[in-house]
Amino acid sequence: MAATNILKIENLSFERNDALLFEPVSFELNSGEALHIEGANGAGKTTLFQLLIKLLEPCTGDVYFRGQHLSQCHFEYLSDILFIGHQSAVKAALTVEENLSWMSPDGTSTEKITAALQFVGLEHYASIPCYRLSAGQHRRVALARLMTTSATLWYLDEPFAALDKQGVGFIENCMQQHLDQGGCIVFSSHQDLVKIAARSYRLNPLREVV
Amino acid sequence: MHNYLSAGFIAYLTRDLLLGVRNKTDLVKPLIFFLLVSALVPLSIAPEAERLAQLAPGMIWIFAVLATLLSVERLFSDDLQDGSLEQMLMSPNLLIMPILGKITAHWVMIGLPLTLLSPVLGVWFSLPTVAVTPMMLSLAIGTAVLCLIGAVGAALTLPRQGGVLLALLVMPLYMPVLIFGSATIQSAVDGLDWTAPLVILVALLAIAIALCPLAINAGLRLAKNG
Numbered sequence: 001m002a003a004t005n006i007l008k009i010e011n012l013s014f015e016r017n018d019a020l021l022f023e024p025v026s027f028e029l030n031s032g033e034a035l036h037i038e039g040a041n042g043a044g045k046t047t048l049f050q051l052l053i054k055l056l057e058p059c060t061g062d063v064y065f066r067g068q069h070l071s072q073c074h075f076e077y078l079s080d081i082l083f084i085g086h087q088s089a090v091k092a093a094l095t096v097e098e099n100l101s102w103m104s105p106d107g108t109s110t111e112k113i114t115a116a117l118q119f120v121g122l123e124h125y126a127s128i129p130c131y132r133l134s135a136g137q138h139r140r141v142a143l144a145r146l147m148t149t150s151a152t153l154w155y156l157d158e159p160f161a162a163l164d165k166q167g168v169g170f171i172e173n174c175m176q177q178h179l180d181q182g183g184c185i186v187f188s189s190h191q192d193l194v195k196i197a198a199r200s201y202r203l204n205p206l207r208e209v210v
Numbered sequence: 211m212h213n214y215l216s217a218g219f220i221a222y223l224t225r226d227l228l229l230g231v232r233n234k235t236d237l238v239k240p241l242i243f244f245l246l247v248s249a250l251v252p253l254s255i256a257p258e259a260e261r262l263a264q265l266a267p268g269m270i271w272i273f274a275v276l277a278t279l280l281s282v283e284r285l286f287s288d289d290l291q292d293g294s295l296e297q298m299l300m301s302p303n304l305l306i307m308p309i310l311g312k313i314t315a316h317w318v319m320i321g322l323p324l325t326l327l328s329p330v331l332g333v334w335f336s337l338p339t340v341a342v343t344p345m346m347l348s349l350a351i352g353t354a355v356l357c358l359i360g361a362v363g364a365a366l367t368l369p370r371q372g373g374v375l376l377a378l379l380v381m382p383l384y385m386p387v388l389i390f391g392s393a394t395i396q397s398a399v400d401g402l403d404w405t406a407p408l409v410i411l412v413a414l415l416a417i418a419i420a421l422c423p424l425a426i427n428a429g430l431r432l433a434k435n436g
Contacts, residue, residue: 053296053300054300055296055299055300055431055434055435056435075302078301078302079302081300083296083297085293085296086293087291087292087293087296088292088293089292089293089294089296089297090292090293091292091294092292093229093232093233094225094228094229094232102221102225103297129232
């Protein structure tokens with residue numbers, strides 16, 4: 001099966017205080033491919049993700065989704081992406097199940113939510129309020145969304161932060177499954193991954209990274 | 211259309227109501243403030259029924275404004291801290307629907323209880339019974355406007371919790387609500403037609419529903435982009 005082009009980035013750049021943050025970014029991503037964004041702390045990886053999810057407007061550059069410029073397919077693009085950032089977007093007062101159910105697309109069945117919790121090893125915590133969980137377990141709740149989403153393109157900013165070895169294994173499996181099904185992943189991580197065959201893209205900062 | 215409602219408005223409304231029920235302290239604080247301060251007035255001013263009834267419209271509305279202001283500053287700050295705001299801002303649906311869902315939940319948890327508690331204040335202030343219905347109607351509509359305006363202030367003062375800046379920002383915008391809200395009760399106390407100021411409150415609510423979500427949207431994006 002011929003790979004379909006999902007994402008094309010051309011010369012994307014962002015300015016803060018009248019200075020470019022990093023060298024203009026260009027890459028392409030076909031179905032079934034993963035891209036590992038590399039860069040030192042402060043290189044601008046999170047900013048790049050924020051540009052990709054349209055939280056920030058780039059100074060220059062274009063983004064194409066499935067061959068169409070984003071200005072022509074804004075709604076389709078935002079409906080078909082999933083972003084998990086540094087902050088887990090988990091509400092401490094809600095239970096694990098309530099959080100996942102709320103974060104999942106409309107009409108996600110209880111069985112699917114239970115299966116997702118099982119996958120990340122939280123099946124016994126379903127009715128526990130999230131304020132009683134550890135940071136790693138919080139992260140697992142957020143990442144359980146990977147099992148319930150129908151989005152093709154995943155943006156994962158440091159998904160393995162706070163996870164133990166077993167948790168990393170769960171998420172790597174989940175990512176591999178998504179790639180096998182023709183999905184795409186753009187992620188950043190300081191961890192060496194063993195199961196995911198990803199291309200690397202090094203983000204070159206244009207200001208001194210301390 | 212149904213999808214817009216279910217994905218945005220209803221989802222945020224139910225989630226915030228659930229969060230409100232779980233964080234009861236945040237919910238109860240403004241209500242306790244409203245009741246306590248109102249209870250102090252008849253004690254500090256001579257408890258003459260006629261005098262209290264004259265003061266009641268203004269007093270009740272001032273306390274309602276302060277109670278709403280007290281509760282509104284955390285409307286978006288928790289979402290900003292835990293990353294939910296990021297998820298809300300990248301929603302493919304019209305952002306005004308989640309925003310209106312959150313504000314409606316806030317009104318159900320603050321404005322509605324204030325309205326339902328107000329007859330108690332009516333008794334404390336020796337308010338004539340004819341004024342109770344206008345008071346409740348004006349509070350129900352007026353607190354909804356206060357929540358919408360307060361949310362604009364809360365969005366514009368992010369990432370900090372508003373405090374004094376929030377009060378300075380929204381107080382001038384609260385004034386028309388305060389004036390027409392207390393005028394509704396005052397007219398009823400004086401035996402005049404109280405529907406005219408109430409209709410103006412309804413008009414203010416319509417304007418606020420149309421304009422505030424747009425301002426909140428801009429404020430939230432500004433806050434997120436630093």
